[in-house]
Amino acid sequence: MAPDSGHRLADVEDDGGRALHERLLRGEPTAPSDLANLYLEPLIGWLRHHYPHDDEALLDTVAITLILKVGKEPAQYDPDRSTLSTYLRMAARGDVKNARQSGRRRAARQVPLENVELRSPTRNRAWVSAADPADAVIGDLDDERLTALREHFSAQDWEVVLLRIDGERRTERFAAVLGLQDRPPDEQAHEVNRAKERIMGRLRRRWKKKYGHE
Amino acid sequence: MSDGDLLRRAAERASQDPFYLASSLLAYSRAERLDDAGLADRLGCDPASLPALLLCRRPMGDAPMFRADIQAIAERFGLDPMRLVRLLRHADALAASTVPPAGHLLAAARDRDHGDQQPGAPAADALSSSEPDEDDA
Numbered sequence: 001m002a003p004d005s006g007h008r009l010a011d012v013e014d015d016g017g018r019a020l021h022e023r024l025l026r027g028e029p030t031a032p033s034d035l036a037n038l039y040l041e042p043l044i045g046w047l048r049h050h051y052p053h054d055d056e057a058l059l060d061t062v063a064i065t066l067i068l069k070v071g072k073e074p075a076q077y078d079p080d081r082s083t084l085s086t087y088l089r090m091a092a093r094g095d096v097k098n099a100r101q102s103g104r105r106r107a108a109r110q111v112p113l114e115n116v117e118l119r120s121p122t123r124n125r126a127w128v129s130a131a132d133p134a135d136a137v138i139g140d141l142d143d144e145r146l147t148a149l150r151e152h153f154s155a156q157d158w159e160v161v162l163l164r165i166d167g168e169r170r171t172e173r174f175a176a177v178l179g180l181q182d183r184p185p186d187e188q189a190h191e192v193n194r195a196k197e198r199i200m201g202r203l204r205r206r207w208k209k210k211y212g213h214e
Numbered sequence: 215m216s217d218g219d220l221l222r223r224a225a226e227r228a229s230q231d232p233f234y235l236a237s238s239l240l241a242y243s244r245a246e247r248l249d250d251a252g253l254a255d256r257l258g259c260d261p262a263s264l265p266a267l268l269l270c271r272r273p274m275g276d277a278p279m280f281r282a283d284i285q286a287i288a289e290r291f292g293l294d295p296m297r298l299v300r301l302l303r304h305a306d307a308l309a310a311s312t313v314p315p316a317g318h319l320l321a322a323a324r325d326r327d328h329g330d331q332q333p334g335a336p337a338a339d340a341l342s343s344s345e346p347d348e349d350d351a
Contacts, residue, residue, distance in 0.1 A: 029283045030290045032234070033269040036224050041217045064224045071269070072233045 017077075017084020024074035032071030040067050043088050050167055051096060062095045081155060086162045093165070149206045157199045164200060221265035222250075228269055235287070236268035242305035256301060259291050267291050273302065 020038070023031035040063060047059040066088060070077060077087050146165075150158055159177045168174070174192040175181050183191065228234035229241065243253040254261040270290075273283035288295040 027271065029235075029271040029273060029286050032271050033266045036221055036269045037217075037266055040220055040224060044220065060220070060223065064220075064227050067224065068228055068231065068234070071271075072231065 015083045015085045017087075018079045021074055021077060021079050021084060024071065032068075035071045036067050039084065039088055040064065042085070043067065043092060046089055046166075047092055047096065050093075054096065054100070058099055059096065062092055062099055066092050066095060081150065082159060082162055086159065086166070089166055090162055145207075145211060149203065149210065152202070152206050153199070157195075157202075160195060160199045161203055164196065218262060218265055221269060225265045225268035233271060234268070235270045235272045238272060238302055238305040238309070239268055241309055242301060245305075245308045256297075258294055258297055263291055267293075 016038070020031060020034060024035065043063045043066070044060055047054075047063055048056060051059055070088070070091075077084060081087070082090070146161075153161060156177060156179075160174060163173060163177065171185075171189050171192050172181070174196065175183070175188045178192065178195055180188050180191050225234075225236045225240070229236040231237060239253060239257075243249075246252075246256075248256065250264055251261050254264045257264075257267070259267060267287070270287050271283070273280050273287065275283070284295045284299055287293065288298055
């Protein structure tokens with residue numbers, strides 16, 4: 001499938017969230033419960049995996065708050081743009097950032113000035129491994145500004161962006177999104193790398209064009 | 215933490231939002247001093263499925279929609295629909311009886327703004343007097 005073929009994301013991959021989302025929109029009374037039952041635990045698992053240095057209680061609260069919010073206001077999710085799992089992770093990531101910033105603001109008001117230097121290494125900790133230089137760029141991305149660039153990407157390419165932001169490393173996950181599952185492993189790896197370079201390159205260029213810096 | 219514990223925590227949080235069934239049922243269980251097993255017993259449901267039940271949307275709307283909501287929830291969780299309706303009605307009645315009327319709140323706010331002793335208001339010791347009030351006479 002060509003990257004810009006216009007196919008909806010659901011044609012590429014659906015985690016079952018589309019049907020559940022439709023039930024939520026219809027106002028089925030059991031749908032919010034099913035949302036929590038199916039997505040809360042995996043979301044908390046993902047958050048704890050990606051934010052091992054953050055307070056688990058904070059991560060749990062972020063996940064619970066988000067699940068309850070989506071259960072009540074499902075229209076905020078667009079199934080044509082990403083799977084429900086991806087949307088929840090993206091939204092939770094932003095909420096964790098906001099929660100951290102709120103925590104820092106509180107701490108800044110409470111901690112004596114002489115202790116500020118002790119907090120610096122924590123404040124500057126990257127949210128993902130710095131093994132891949134692109135991660136440093138991704139770690140600095142602001143979610144709202146990133147979402148504003150969504151229109152410049154096909155659903156398929158945007159899913160690749162979101163996977164990269166999620167810290168996904170597995171070639172097979174990218175291959176599935178790109179429709180390359182049936183290719184030989186070597187070819188998959190080659191094509192996935194090419195696609196990632198192309199898409200992340202476009203993201204950097206669009207970011208620079210819109211916001212003036214990479 | 216097990217999946218059930220996570221859902222139970224989510225239900226506790228959902229009890230703060232009238233959108234969720236937890237807002238009615240947990241308010242009811244608190245008023246009746248029931249633990250989860252006691253609440254599940256009153257509802258006639260499996261205690262293990264109580265957190266998921268609490269995370270349903272609260273039945274609402276006109277009579278046909280309310281009935282459909284009750285039916286859908288009852289079918290999913292194997293409940294007696296009439297039992298669920300009775301318990302929700304009871305929860306609503308309890309909630310109504312514990313929320314003071316707006317006028318009362320405004321009066322209380324005025325009391326705080328202007329001091330406890332209002333012109334014409336009975337003094338605290340007068341309320342504890344053995345003399346009967348006019349209404350009691």
